[in-house]
Amino acid sequence: MSGQTNAPLDHEDDLRAWLSEWYDYAVSVGFIHPPYELKEAVAERLEGYFNVGLSPHEGATVFFGTLH
Numbered sequence: 001m002s003g004q005t006n007a008p009l010d011h012e013d014d015l016r017a018w019l020s021e022w023y024d025y026a027v028s029v030g031f032i033h034p035p036y037e038l039k040e041a042v043a044e045r046l047e048g049y050f051n052v053g054l055s056p057h058e059g060a061t062v063f064f065g066t067l068h
Helices: 007-028 040-051 056-064
Strands: none
Touching (some): 007 040
């Protein structure tokens, strides 16, 4: 099995770390208050932000930001 990578596992680990930082930031600025239950649709949307390269802070601001 040489030559194979753990890309899906690495992606999942990186996503979990990103979501953890997103959560901590969202709580710290008052976007959410614990306990916060992350719904599947929200998790998918946040994964999209992660996939396009937004930082957790940017992801929280985009998600909770006010539309004009």
